[in-house]
Amino acid sequence: MPHPHGPHEHEHEHDHHPDGSHPGDAPRPLRRSTVGPEGILTPDVDGRALPGTWTRGFDFHVLDRAPLTASRERQAHDAADLLLLDTLAGWVADGRDPGPVAVLHDQHGAVTLPLLAAGLDVALGVDEASAARSTAANLDRFRDEAGALPPGWGRLRIGGVDETVLAGARTVLILLPRALDALHLTAARVARLAAPDVLVLAAGRDKHMSPAMNEVLARSFTHVLAGRGRAKSRVLTAAGPRPGVAEPEPRRRVHRITGVGEVTLVGGWATFGGAAADPGSVLLARTLAEHSPALPVPAARRMRTDSGLEVQVPFRPVPGAPDVVDAGSGNGLLAVVAARVWPPARVLASDQSADAVASSAATAAANGLAERITAVQDDALSTLADGSVPVVLLNPPFHDGAAVDPSVGHRMIEAAGRVLAPGGQLWCVWNSHLRHRPVLEAAVGPTRQVARNRTFTVTVSTRRP
Numbered sequence: 001m002p003h004p005h006g007p008h009e010h011e012h013e014h015d016h017h018p019d020g021s022h023p024g025d026a027p028r029p030l031r032r033s034t035v036g037p038e039g040i041l042t043p044d045v046d047g048r049a050l051p052g053t054w055t056r057g058f059d060f061h062v063l064d065r066a067p068l069t070a071s072r073e074r075q076a077h078d079a080a081d082l083l084l085l086d087t088l089a090g091w092v093a094d095g096r097d098p099g100p101v102a103v104l105h106d107q108h109g110a111v112t113l114p115l116l117a118a119g120l121d122v123a124l125g126v127d128e129a130s131a132a133r134s135t136a137a138n139l140d141r142f143r144d145e146a147g148a149l150p151p152g153w154g155r156l157r158i159g160g161v162d163e164t165v166l167a168g169a170r171t172v173l174i175l176l177p178r179a180l181d182a183l184h185l186t187a188a189r190v191a192r193l194a195a196p197d198v199l200v201l202a203a204g205r206d207k208h209m210s211p212a213m214n215e216v217l218a219r220s221f222t223h224v225l226a227g228r229g230r231a232k233s234r235v236l237t238a239a240g241p242r243p244g245v246a247e248p249e250p251r252r253r254v255h256r257i258t259g260v261g262e263v264t265l266v267g268g269w270a271t272f273g274g275a276a277a278d279p280g281s282v283l284l285a286r287t288l289a290e291h292s293p294a295l296p297v298p299a300a301r302r303m304r305t306d307s308g309l310e311v312q313v314p315f316r317p318v319p320g321a322p323d324v325v326d327a328g329s330g331n332g333l334l335a336v337v338a339a340r341v342w343p344p345a346r347v348l349a350s351d352q353s354a355d356a357v358a359s360s361a362a363t364a365a366a367n368g369l370a371e372r373i374t375a376v377q378d379d380a381l382s383t384l385a386d387g388s389v390p391v392v393l394l395n396p397p398f399h400d401g402a403a404v405d406p407s408v409g410h411r412m413i414e415a416a417g418r419v420l421a422p423g424g425q426l427w428c429v430w431n432s433h434l435r436h437r438p439v440l441e442a443a444v445g446p447t448r449q450v451a452r453n454r455t456f457t458v459t460v461s462t463r464r465p
């Protein structure tokens, strides 16, 4: 989508001289990038070419998307990452001292690692466990056999989108989150915690941006300006934290769900759906309440010995393993449903988003279930042992960053198949147009439909021994 609040993308970038002038232009006085009482002047304001100081020599193709699924269409870096780095290089070329640098929501380190390579120390703040894992793994690709980074590289600290990363930051680079609520939370945190003279550069792909993002930033900053854009990407610049900006409080809403009763949902601003009850999860909740299934008793596992004999190994509970896992728990609705449907069960609400984990825990407490529901941050159930769980509930995610990508859901289905005990069940709800069924059959086992409405399908898959 074009960004109506920004000037037009300059299409003839290559007509610029290295100093940024157009051929045949009369020399113009150089205007330096500044933040002043009259507003912001960004490095691209005159149509000057941005310096490629940190992007030219960096080998972006070393970066990988793991642990997210590899995809031919998507790489671990994109044009927004490069524009963000070149824009900051423009500010620095114009004399700005970046000071302590924080990078937020960088999914694979495509902004963080070139800055480290340039010798800057970086504090990376991410909400998602997979982003922390991916960036750390990409950093490892640059280490030598002894585990050392090339000489001159800066130091990396990885944390949440919180005080540990933002306190005193003078430069904050943001890869724009998809949801406006999440951006509002991020912007308010930056305004509250970063240095008063912080420069915020927030980049995204035009197709994932809207003018509403400027308005959201303007709630936390006195100055906000959209750049010209390059390669279908754009940088929004913000400065001047508004005094006394408060972080938005998590929302609370009470829902009445047939067969389940009243459920209070607490949803943070970076949590999927906030405090709303997702309609797919409501169908799964009603279906579970209606069927009221017994907790499956895990079956023996078939094993072939070295001498070729087939033996049955009885299921041995893994100490501390939960009875039910709400995989990708968001605001924790399905964890509460599980605790109500299976009264003695110990339920684990697991999500890779720190904000979602806080929401799930708050929802458990709001429904008097804090004793039976534990919330943890984890990427794709990685901390659970293979074959250890009798039931998994799943409303699979479908976003990879700002893009819709069914492979993130497939990854969660595969994770459920791994952690389920033989004979265990995956109760899954999905948008009927998605092709999840073959993945459920392959990754878990025989799958049957138990409910369907105009939009969603609920299936139960039984883990094959």
Ligand SMILES: C[S@@+](CC[C@H](N)C(=O)[O-])C[C@H]1O[C@@H](n2cnc3c(N)ncnc32)[C@H](O)[C@@H]1O
Residues within 6 Å of the ligand: 130, 271, 272, 273, 277, 278, 281, 327, 328, 329, 330, 331, 332, 333, 334, 350, 351, 352, 353, 356, 378, 379, 380, 381, 395, 396, 397, 398, 408
């Ligand atoms: C469609 S939402 C469902 C949320 C909640 N269960 C509900 O029913 O409202 C999917 C959830 O999966 C989480 N998620 C996405 N990728 C994940 C991953 N790799 N590991 C764990 N959780 C993930 C998202 O943060 C999101 O909360």
